Amino acid sequence: VSSEDVPVSIGEAARRLAAGELSSAELVEVCLDVADRTEPTLGAFTARFDDSALAAARESDGRRQSGTARGPLDGIPVGVKDILTTREGPTRAQSLTPHPVPIEAEGDAVRRLRAAGAVIVGKLSTMEYAVGVTDETKPFPLPTNPIDPHRWAGGSSSGSASAVAVGSVLGAVGTDTAASIRMPAAFCGIAGLKPTYGSVPRSGCLPLSPTLDHVGPMARTAADCALLLAVMSGIELQPGKLGGARIGYDSLSGRGDRDPAVDTAFATALERLRAHGALLQPVELPHYDAVTAAAETILYVESFAIHRRNLAEHWSDYSRNTRRRLSLGALISSAEYVDALCVRRAGMSAVARLFESVDLVVTPTAGAPAPLLSSLRDAGPMIGSASTLYTAYWNAAGNPAASVPMGTSGGLPLGLQIVGRWQCDAAVLVAAAAFA
Amino acid sequence: MTPDAVEVTRAFAAHDLSVPADDLDAISAAVPGVRALGEQMRTMPSWSAAHQFDAPAARTVDRQVRR
Numbered sequence: 001v002s003s004e005d006v007p008v009s010i011g012e013a014a015r016r017l018a019a020g021e022l023s024s025a026e027l028v029e030v031c032l033d034v035a036d037r038t039e040p041t042l043g044a045f046t047a048r049f050d051d052s053a054l055a056a057a058r059e060s061d062g063r064r065q066s067g068t069a070r071g072p073l074d075g076i077p078v079g080v081k082d083i084l085t086t087r088e089g090p091t092r093a094q095s096l097t098p099h100p101v102p103i104e105a106e107g108d109a110v111r112r113l114r115a116a117g118a119v120i121v122g123k124l125s126t127m128e129y130a131v132g133v134t135d136e137t138k139p140f141p142l143p144t145n146p147i148d149p150h151r152w153a154g155g156s157s158s159g160s161a162s163a164v165a166v167g168s169v170l171g172a173v174g175t176d177t178a179a180s181i182r183m184p185a186a187f188c189g190i191a192g193l194k195p196t197y198g199s200v201p202r203s204g205c206l207p208l209s210p211t212l213d214h215v216g217p218m219a220r221t222a223a224d225c226a227l228l229l230a231v232m233s234g235i236e237l238q239p240g241k242l243g244g245a246r247i248g249y250d251s252l253s254g255r256g257d258r259d260p261a262v263d264t265a266f267a268t269a270l271e272r273l274r275a276h277g278a279l280l281q282p283v284e285l286p287h288y289d290a291v292t293a294a295a296e297t298i299l300y301v302e303s304f305a306i307h308r309r310n311l312a313e314h315w316s317d318y319s320r321n322t323r324r325r326l327s328l329g330a331l332i333s334s335a336e337y338v339d340a341l342c343v344r345r346a347g348m349s350a351v352a353r354l355f356e357s358v359d360l361v362v363t364p365t366a367g368a369p370a371p372l373l374s375s376l377r378d379a380g381p382m383i384g385s386a387s388t389l390y391t392a393y394w395n396a397a398g399n400p401a402a403s404v405p406m407g408t409s410g411g412l413p414l415g416l417q418i419v420g421r422w423q424c425d426a427a428v429l430v431a432a433a434a435f436a
Numbered sequence: 437m438t439p440d441a442v443e444v445t446r447a448f449a450a451h452d453l454s455v456p457a458d459d460l461d462a463i464s465a466a467v468p469g470v471r472a473l474g475e476q477m478r479t480m481p482s483w484s485a486a487h488q489f490d491a492p493a494a495r496t497v498d499r500q501v502r503r
């Protein structure tokens with residue numbers, strides 16, 4: 001098995017494993033070989049667990065030979081964003097500071113993947129504490145884009161997206177508080193899902209903004225995300241179909257710096273959805289700007305609450321952008337925080353009413369492809385300073401939201417965001433899989 | 437010191453935070469942006485109704501969550 005022979009998806013790998021065409025040990029070895037070749041420029045891993053991964057792969061092969069394989073994830077190499085704990089190694093969250101809050105040794109999402117036979121091959125790079133941007137002055141991997149090493153992989157689930165894209169893992173666990181699964185998925189040309197709020201346990205995850213934090217799957221295909229989500233959430237996913245689905249679309253144009261290629265790709269995406277039998281209708285996301293502002297306000301306040309003692313004691317150990325961003329919460333009053341919670345609640349009501357007339361909503365994931373790494377050096381503390389994103393609205397609303405590839409701009413991937421009703425994650429992934 | 441820098445310094449002092457000058461400058465420059473978030477939130481037409489948690493619209497959310 002050569003490194004060019006990495007299965008294109010978890011689904012394909014599972015089929016080859018089941019057919020005896022490939023062993024898990026061979027699969028893990030080939031993924032580690034890809035990591036060896038790509039890591040010097042990609043910066044996707046913060047830690048690798050080669051020995052324990054190969055041992056786990058051999059155990060998986062033993063189960064398959066004895067007819068006790070645990071399902072489609074048994075023997076599949078996956079990586080975990082380095083703000084979630086795993087029993088194999090330390091969780092540093094790309095930071096030199098001590099953790100701001102204690103966390104348990106391994107959370108339910110990782111534990112469930114392991115119990116399903118998934119092979120944990122390493123921890124994947126993030127932005128410090130899942131916030132901020134790249135910092136070349138700190139001793140951590142600099143996550144670059146697999147398409148163009150001068151560009152960002154996106155963040156904060158940076159390594160989760162880039163490792164999946166190059167095939168050094170077939171699936172990954174990410175987290176998303178404002179964009180952090182969907183934005184890197186879009187920038188690296190893979191699929192990622194921010195599930196319904198609370199549907200995947202956040203135990204073992206360093207919190208950033210507890211009422212906005214989501215743990216979710218990232219993979220090359222939406223179907224693979226469904227396989228990962230079913231295990232991570234422990235929820236049986238109900239099947240659905242794209243044909244006949246009522247899809248509301250909002251291009252969200254006119255907000256931030258917009259690459260014209262996004263509008264072209266979005267129009268093409270709508271035509272593809274229509275060709276699959278979806279019933280399209282234009283919609284306006286209710287109170288979009290107000291709810292997005294509420295999400296950002298909530299993120300600043302909650303993340304400051306978590307980090308304020310650490311900031312006081314370890315200010316200079318944080319990356320420059322991280323400490324500035326985290327400290328913005330000090331500038332927001334408790335009354336303004338309550339205002340934000342109320343706007344969010346009213347926005348959720350309006351979104352629920354919108355979903356009485358449509359089954360899904362689609363928008364672009366971002367207004368432009370991956371930015372140059374050099375442009376991030378001057379990024380300001382505000383969340384939107386690094387890129388134009390259309391994602392935080394759905395962290396406030398809590399609805400499941402996926403990003404899947406929808407064309408390119410200058411060869412760089414763009415993302416289509418597909419959103420569903422609360423607890424209808426399967427409908428989102430079915431549509432996303434059909435779209436691909 | 438600019439008025440925004442004074443505001444940042446006061447807010448940080450309430451949390452026992454004292455920061456270097458370059459950080460203070462960068463954070464102070466973000467104050468208008470943070471202020472704009474509050475203004476953006478107030479663009480919601482139902483701004484005052486948003487504070488009424490028992491409004492029928494809020495109950496719609498509860499139905500969705502329970503489904």
